Amino acid sequence: MAAVTGGRLTALSDGRTYPVPDAGLLIGRAPDCDVVLASLRASRWHARVVPGVLGYSLVDTSTNGVVVNGVRVDGTAVLIQGDIIGIGEQAFRFSADAASGEPDRSIFVAASVPPRPTAPVPTLPTVPTETTPRAKRPAPPSVKPE
Numbered sequence: 001m002a003a004v005t006g007g008r009l010t011a012l013s014d015g016r017t018y019p020v021p022d023a024g025l026l027i028g029r030a031p032d033c034d035v036v037l038a039s040l041r042a043s044r045w046h047a048r049v050v051p052g053v054l055g056y057s058l059v060d061t062s063t064n065g066v067v068v069n070g071v072r073v074d075g076t077a078v079l080i081q082g083d084i085i086g087i088g089e090q091a092f093r094f095s096a097d098a099a100s101g102e103p104d105r106s107i108f109v110a111a112s113v114p115p116r117p118t119a120p121v122p123t124l125p126t127v128p129t130e131t132t133p134r135a136k137r138p139a140p141p142s143v144k145p146e
Contacts, residue, residue: 006097007056024050027087039088046087054078056096058085
C-alpha cells in the first residue's frame with residue numbers, strides 16, 4: 001500500500017493551496033480553522049480532511065452539508081485524486097502525491113491501466129440542497145443472537 005503523503009486542497013477561485021497536516025485540515029468560518037471561509041453557508045467548524053490508513057477522508061461536521069463531485073456527503077467520504085469539494089460558495093480540488101490504498105502501478109510495466117477519470121471543474125461551486133443526491137452508506141452488519 002502506498003503511503004499517505006502530500007494531501008492538499010486547491011481553491012478553484014484563486015488557486016491557493018492548503019496542505020493537509022498529519023492532524024488534519026479544519027475548514028470553516030471560525031478564525032481558528034486552517035481554511036477560513038467567509039460564507040454564511042459555512043458552519044464555524046464545517047468539515048475536516050484527515051489522513052488515514054485508507055487514504056484521505058472528508059468528515060462533514062456541519063449542519064449545512066458538503067458535496068464531493070456534486071453528491072452530498074453523509075458523514076464521511078474517502079477522497080481520491082481530483083475530487084471537487086463544495087462548501088458554501090467555495091470549491092476545492094483534492095490532490096495527493098501518493099494515493100493510499102491504491103497499488104503502485106509502476107510495478108505493472110506491461111499492464112495498461114486507464115487512469116481513473118477526474119471530476120470536471122464546475123462552473124459554480126455546488127451547494128447542497130434538498131435535491132442534491134446523497135452518498136449511499138453501506139448497511140451495518142447484522143448482529144446474530146448467540
